[in-house]
Amino acid sequence: MAIRFSHGGDEHIFGEVSESMSLESFFTGLSMINAVRAAQIPGVIETCPANASFQVKFDPDKISPTDMLKELKSFEEQAATADQTLATRIIELPVYYQDPWTHETEMRFRERHQDPNSTDLEYSARVNGYATIEEFIAAHAGQPWFVSMVGFVAGLPFLYQLVEQKKQIQAPKYLRPRTDTPKLTVGHGGCFAAIYSVRGAGGYQMYGVTPAPIYDPSQKVRYLTEEMCLFKPGDIVKFRPQTRDEYDATLEAIEANEWEPAIRSCSFSLTEFNRDMAGTNARLMEALNGN
Amino acid sequence: MAIKVITPGLSTTVQDLGRPGYYHLGFPEGGGMDRFATMVANLLVGNPEGAALLEATFMGPELEFTAPAVVAVTGGELPPKLNGVEQPTWESFPVKAGDRLSFGFLKGGARAYIAVSGGIDVPLVLGSRSTYVLGALGGFEGRAIKAGDELPVGQDSLGQGSGTPGRTLPPGLRRQEPADIEIRMLPGLYWHRITEAAGARFFEDVWKVAPEADRIGYRFRGGQPLEFVEREQPFGAGSDPSNIVDACYPYGSIQVPSGTEPIVLHRDAVSGGGYMMLGAVISADMDLIAQLQPHRPAQFVPVTLDQALAARADNGALFAAARAHLAP
Numbered sequence: 001m002a003i004r005f006s007h008g009g010d011e012h013i014f015g016e017v018s019e020s021m022s023l024e025s026f027f028t029g030l031s032m033i034n035a036v037r038a039a040q041i042p043g044v045i046e047t048c049p050a051n052a053s054f055q056v057k058f059d060p061d062k063i064s065p066t067d068m069l070k071e072l073k074s075f076e077e078q079a080a081t082a083d084q085t086l087a088t089r090i091i092e093l094p095v096y097y098q099d100p101w102t103h104e105t106e107m108r109f110r111e112r113h114q115d116p117n118s119t120d121l122e123y124s125a126r127v128n129g130y131a132t133i134e135e136f137i138a139a140h141a142g143q144p145w146f147v148s149m150v151g152f153v154a155g156l157p158f159l160y161q162l163v164e165q166k167k168q169i170q171a172p173k174y175l176r177p178r179t180d181t182p183k184l185t186v187g188h189g190g191c192f193a194a195i196y197s198v199r200g201a202g203g204y205q206m207y208g209v210t211p212a213p214i215y216d217p218s219q220k221v222r223y224l225t226e227e228m229c230l231f232k233p234g235d236i237v238k239f240r241p242q243t244r245d246e247y248d249a250t251l252e253a254i255e256a257n258e259w260e261p262a263i264r265s266c267s268f269s270l271t272e273f274n275r276d277m278a279g280t281n282a283r284l285m286e287a288l289n290g291n
Numbered sequence: 292m293a294i295k296v297i298t299p300g301l302s303t304t305v306q307d308l309g310r311p312g313y314y315h316l317g318f319p320e321g322g323g324m325d326r327f328a329t330m331v332a333n334l335l336v337g338n339p340e341g342a343a344l345l346e347a348t349f350m351g352p353e354l355e356f357t358a359p360a361v362v363a364v365t366g367g368e369l370p371p372k373l374n375g376v377e378q379p380t381w382e383s384f385p386v387k388a389g390d391r392l393s394f395g396f397l398k399g400g401a402r403a404y405i406a407v408s409g410g411i412d413v414p415l416v417l418g419s420r421s422t423y424v425l426g427a428l429g430g431f432e433g434r435a436i437k438a439g440d441e442l443p444v445g446q447d448s449l450g451q452g453s454g455t456p457g458r459t460l461p462p463g464l465r466r467q468e469p470a471d472i473e474i475r476m477l478p479g480l481y482w483h484r485i486t487e488a489a490g491a492r493f494f495e496d497v498w499k500v501a502p503e504a505d506r507i508g509y510r511f512r513g514g515q516p517l518e519f520v521e522r523e524q525p526f527g528a529g530s531d532p533s534n535i536v537d538a539c540y541p542y543g544s545i546q547v548p549s550g551t552e553p554i555v556l557h558r559d560a561v562s563g564g565g566y567m568m569l570g571a572v573i574s575a576d577m578d579l580i581a582q583l584q585p586h587r588p589a590q591f592v593p594v595t596l597d598q599a600l601a602a603r604a605d606n607g608a609l610f611a612a613a614r615a616h617l618a619p
Contacts, residue, residue: 006479008541009571010599014480021527021536033315046314048539050563051527055539057314060574060603065596149537151317151562154426158537165526172530173565177548190565191527192537197317200425203565217416217428228428229316 003032003076005069010060011045013068016053021160021191023270024084025052026148030233031079032072041071049233051148051158051192084270090144090236090288092262093195096247097121097137097208101182106206109178120205124171124188137241140169140207144284145193146268147235155197155215155229159237162273162281169193173203184209186239197229211242211250212261223260230261236268236284264288292358294407296440297391300352302505305411305430305442308341309558310419318428319560320542321421324506324581325402327466327610328366332406334617335363335383337454342410342447343420345436347403348505349584351394352436354405356386360444361408361454367400367582382459400468400582401504408454412445423559425507464613468582472589474555475576476545477599481535481567485550489518493553493569493591500587501552506559509580510552511589517550529565537565543572545591553591555580575602 004016015032017025026049033049036056043062048055058068098121110116115123125136145159152158161168173189178201181187185196187204194204197215214231216224224230231237242250253259266287273280308329309322323329323346330340338344345352351369363383364371371378372393378384380403386392394403413420413431422430431442448454482490496514503510519532528534533550540546540556546566547553555572557580572580573594583589594602 007477007571007596008480008568009477009543009573010596010603011543011574012541012571014539014541016538018525019528019536020525045311046320048315048562050538052536053538055541057311057541060600061607065600149563150315151539152537152564153561154317154423154428156317160527168527170527173534175549190529190534190536198426215426217426217433 003028005072007065008055010065012055012057013065013072014053014055015072018052021052023146023148023160023273026160027082027084027270028079029054031082032075035075035079036072039071041068043068048151049149050151051160086234086268088234088236088266088268090238090264090266090284091230092238092240092288093210093212094242094246094250095141095186095208095210095239096242096244098133099209099247101209102185102206105178105180105182108180109174112174112176112178114172114175121207124169124205124207127171128169137207139167141239141241143281144236144238147231147233147237150229150231150233152194153198153200155231157195157214157231157235157237159193160191161193162236162277164277171205177201177203181206182209184211184214186210211247211254213254220257221254222257234268236266238285238288262288292360292409292444294442294444295355295357296436296438296442297353297355298438299436300347301350302348303345303352303436304422304424305343305413305436306346306421307343307419309421310417310429313417314562317562318417318423318426319558319562321419321423321429321558323404324558325366325404325578327578327613328402328404330610331381331460331613331617332363332365332404333410334614335365335381335458335460336361336406336408337619338406338408338410338447340614342406343413344404344406344411347394347405349397349401351403353391353393355391356388358388360386361456362386362392363406364403366402366404368398369403370395370398379459381465383456385456401584402581407444408448409444410447412443425559458617460613460616464616466578466609468579472579472583472587473592474572474580474589475592475594475599475602476570476572477596478570478593480541480544480570482569484519484532484567485569486518486520493517494593497588497590498553500583500585500589502585504583504585506557507561508554508556509583510554512552514553517547519550533567534565535567537563539563540568541571543574543577544568545570545572557581573599573602575599575606
């Protein structure tokens with residue numbers, strides 16, 4: 001399927017691989033961005049892969065928008081047939097679901113929600129066909145997620161769960177965005193989970209918080225000394241539910257700078273995943289938990 | 292040499308010409324919202340055009356200098372006063388140790404640029420001294436300045452004799468703010484999501500800058516809500532007709548959450564999200580937006596790519612003429 005290209009003003013070209021989310025579209029977009037980076041086209045300033053699209057910012061004084069578009073189109077065929085295998089890593093992240101901080105925040109913005117009489121978790125469990133919040137959380141934390149975009153604010157990952165489409169959790173964004181979201185909230189909008197790297201505005205449903213910093217501009221957190229942001233597109237994430245006591249203990253270890261998340265190398269092949277989702281996820285979990 | 296902050300103004304941050312190259316991780320380019328005023332303020336005091344300076348929004352700070360320097364104020368009409376005596380804008384003037392720089396009320400525009408010879412010497416973070424407040428990164432401790440801060444001044448200079456007082460950029464070489472604000476944009480991105488009639492109304496309506504207008508984006512109010520072309524929402528996008536599968540947002544892109552209030556993303560743009568965009572403001576008009584006050588009426592005007600590039604060339608000529616005039 002052809003990529004839909006559009007000029008974003010005179011300095012950007014935007015490419016939509018598909019209107020709907022799929023890992024195929026993500027991989028095609030990533031291949032396009034990898035091709036642009038490898039070609040080292042003079043004038044290219046920023047190259048951004050996204051969930052099912054991508055964007056290139058360039059200096060039109062160095063390369064005209066028309067020529068930039070020609071360059072991008074020349075990569076299209078190669079990107080559509082590129083090898084959809086990634087050498088990547090799986091990261092386990094603890095999550096304290098049903099925490100008091102996101103609860104307090106959602107209560108403050110209740111009138112902006114589609115169902116002011118339910119909590120975000122109650123509402124999301126119901127619209128996704130789960131009888132209880134516990135079953136909903138079990139589904140959320142049960143299978144790994146794929147980082148299909150980083151952005152909005154510094155280091156914020158968008159995550160797509162590695163399950164078949166009919167099992168994907170879907171939830172609308174708030175009717176009107178909140179002006180506040182606690183730092184490290186695990187949220188959900190459309191089919192995407194997100195982890196809010198900083199405190200601020202947000203429209204996603206809120207399910208819990210992770211104690212683990214994922215962005216550190218001071219680069220003091222022991223696993224963020226080299227890169228300020230934990231996540232890159234292509235990373236795989238497994239959430240592990242925590243109790244309040246476990247959360248507090250993790251937080252204490254983080255404050256002493258003695259904690260880091262489990263991070264293991266793994267590979268991910270889209271072809272293999274499409275052929276055998278359960279088997280692929282089992283192998284990912286072996287990579288995470290095996291010795 | 293340092294600058295003591297007596298009062299900070301409303302929102303005053305350290306900015307330079309930005310940190311391009313990290314948008315894929317969610318870091319916006321940043322930098323002075325009015326790039327022309329940023330460049331000129333630096334050149335007037337003999338700094339390289341990308342040196343770090345202060346961007347003051349709507350209201351000026353009060354500052355005290357600990358050593359002699361040369362200062363220039365450009366951008367919006369925010370009259371500088373040295374020890375209470377009014378000084379010209381768009382012209383460099385000397386300050387001595389112990390002098391206090393304050394500002395009168397804003398008479399035009401929205402943002403003033405305060406350059407000091409030597410530049411504000413905060414650490415380079417990802418290649419820039421610009422403050423990215425949302426990410427608590429860069430600038431002075433990653434935030435707007437506060438009373439009691441001491442801002443270090445560096446030795447960023449174009450060379451001997453370049454920091455002379457009395458240098459000025461004549462009015463004819465400055466950007467002229469038009470009486471009627473027309474923001475030129477290239478329709479595209481998700482323009483196809485709205486009906487033809489809604490598209491026509493978007494350009495006919497007179498919008499007003501909303502109070503929510505900052506470095507991230509400018510919100511506009513007062514026009515009619517958009518009508519969307521009906522469709523079954525694509526998987527993963529969310530249920531509102533203005534929702535898309537979260538994508539990158541170009542700088543200058545015009546998103547319209549729920550189809551009601553357009554938001555033009557600016558230099559500290561959020562890098563992506565799930566709202567459809569009607570297109571993007573052309574690069575030549577980004578500085579113009581930086582100087583709009585809340586409640587200012589404005590219209591969006593569609594242009595072609597060729598017109599956008601012609602406007603870019605005109606804008607480039609404005610920068611080139613100022614550079615030539617201020618060459619040391």
